[in-house]
Amino acid sequence: MDTIFALASAQGKAGVAVIRLSGPLAHTAAKKLAGKDLPPRGMRHCCLRDFSGARLDDGLVLTFQAPKSFTGEDVAELQIHGSVATVNALLRCLSEIRGLRLADPGEFTRRALENGKIDLTQVEGLADLIDAETEAQRKQAQSVLAGSLGSLVERWRRDLIRAAALLEAVIDFADEEVPTDVSPEVQTLVSGVVSDLEQEARGVRIAERIRNGFEVAIVGLPNAGKSTLLNALAGREAAITSEFAGTTRDVIEVRMDLAGLPVTLLDTAGLRETDDYVESIGVELARKRAEAADLRVFLSETTDELGVELQAGDIQVLPKADLRSSSAGVSGKTGQGIDELVSNISRVLVNRSTISGVATRERHRIAMLKAIDALTAARTVLESGPDMYDLAAEELRSAIRALESIVGRIDVENLLDEIFSSFCLGK
Numbered sequence: 001m002d003t004i005f006a007l008a009s010a011q012g013k014a015g016v017a018v019i020r021l022s023g024p025l026a027h028t029a030a031k032k033l034a035g036k037d038l039p040p041r042g043m044r045h046c047c048l049r050d051f052s053g054a055r056l057d058d059g060l061v062l063t064f065q066a067p068k069s070f071t072g073e074d075v076a077e078l079q080i081h082g083s084v085a086t087v088n089a090l091l092r093c094l095s096e097i098r099g100l101r102l103a104d105p106g107e108f109t110r111r112a113l114e115n116g117k118i119d120l121t122q123v124e125g126l127a128d129l130i131d132a133e134t135e136a137q138r139k140q141a142q143s144v145l146a147g148s149l150g151s152l153v154e155r156w157r158r159d160l161i162r163a164a165a166l167l168e169a170v171i172d173f174a175d176e177e178v179p180t181d182v183s184p185e186v187q188t189l190v191s192g193v194v195s196d197l198e199q200e201a202r203g204v205r206i207a208e209r210i211r212n213g214f215e216v217a218i219v220g221l222p223n224a225g226k227s228t229l230l231n232a233l234a235g236r237e238a239a240i241t242s243e244f245a246g247t248t249r250d251v252i253e254v255r256m257d258l259a260g261l262p263v264t265l266l267d268t269a270g271l272r273e274t275d276d277y278v279e280s281i282g283v284e285l286a287r288k289r290a291e292a293a294d295l296r297v298f299l300s301e302t303t304d305e306l307g308v309e310l311q312a313g314d315i316q317v318l319p320k321a322d323l324r325s326s327s328a329g330v331s332g333k334t335g336q337g338i339d340e341l342v343s344n345i346s347r348v349l350v351n352r353s354t355i356s357g358v359a360t361r362e363r364h365r366i367a368m369l370k371a372i373d374a375l376t377a378a379r380t381v382l383e384s385g386p387d388m389y390d391l392a393a394e395e396l397r398s399a400i401r402a403l404e405s406i407v408g409r410i411d412v413e414n415l416l417d418e419i420f421s422s423f424c425l426g427k
Helices: 026-032 084-095 105-112 120-131 135-145 148-172 183-212 226-234 277-292 338-351 362-382 386-407 413-420
Strands: 004-007 014-022 042-049 054-064 077-083 100-102 214-220 252-258 263-267 295-301 316-317
Touching: 004 026, 004 084, 004 105, 014 026, 014 100, 014 105, 014 226, 014 263, 026 042, 026 054, 026 077, 026 084, 054 084, 084 100, 105 120, 120 135, 120 148, 120 295, 120 386, 135 148, 135 183, 135 263, 148 183, 148 386, 183 263, 183 338, 183 362, 183 386, 214 226, 214 277, 226 252, 226 263, 252 338, 263 338, 263 362, 295 338, 316 338, 362 386
Parallel strands: 004 100, 214 263, 214 295, 295 316
Antiparallel strands: 004 014, 014 077, 042 054, 054 077, 252 263
16 A cells, blocks of 8 residues: 655644654655654654755654554654745655655545544544534534444444344244244334434434534514624624615625534525515525524514514514614614524524434435334334244344445445545645
8 A cells, every 4th residue: 555645734834734644654754754763653853854964854753553543554743843845845855755645635534444443424523523613513523533423323233233133043943943032122122223213313404503504594574674683793794784675685694603503694685575676586585595594583573574484493583672662672783682682592503402413414314214214114024923034134134234334334435535525635
């Protein structure tokens, strides 16, 4: 296998830069630059030189011996001063060593997967952790990276293998009298896995929202103060405001962090009947985005006039509180009621987030639904008695294969290129 190298830290000027090498020549290449022997595992402070003997930099050289490394191969890391010129000089020297090549995006992580150091769900968790912007995203990614989903899948798989083995034992000794009826234990094992799978599948959509962000649409009549409210929430002039109704014609999006959750606020066109062709397009788009949003904030006296259905958890507040004699409502101009509105939005989304599980992607949900379908068929066949145990066992095997696809044991080769293309070179 080739020895690969790449800058593992961020591009650009920094206090420290890290260059990673992995493969059979990793330690040899590091030794050439350091000009001294390196321990199979350990750390040395070295003066790094090019092949003419000219000084490049001084830094730390860390060595990891296979299989006790991130990739499962021999690994070396060069921790150097993070100037662009220094990094480029070292990368240039490494490229001149025969047997070394620049790593492809995500190739270090892919080697860790192929060498059994992590499973596919942990690869996805690592990608999510790198992209995490909020505390909820960080916690979710850390849970997946730690192997929580992989552990669940292994437990389900172990129970189903036990169930299949019981059926196979009856099939293998069909000509002999089996003293014990295995169907009650098999049904118990299958029912437990189905219950867990159904619960996890229900939580995937919320888990995806934590990963990608919730959408909250601000809905109301024209000139209800939606854009002013959005600007107040964003703390900047994200949307154009004016006293003229119908100013907003497209959907304005602002990304925020609310209670550790990623939230995209949507300022939509005022909902009304209009003869203006362009505005009518904006109104129709506003209705569609509002209906698809996770939560709607209605700025209105009543929602009847808006033509968008109020759903469970939606929030209705009175607009333009600065023009009212009472303290009710919200005002983007004065800030009245904004803290309470943010608190209400956060509370609703946090409550919804509690049902999320450890499965975070649609492919996880699809695989779990396939497993549920196979297990449901197996339970039905089991009721027909021992003569149908071979069919039940095959359904169990189908469910096991579906679960194994989650962690990357089978049928995921076509996914790998897509997944790793989103990684940077140093991962």
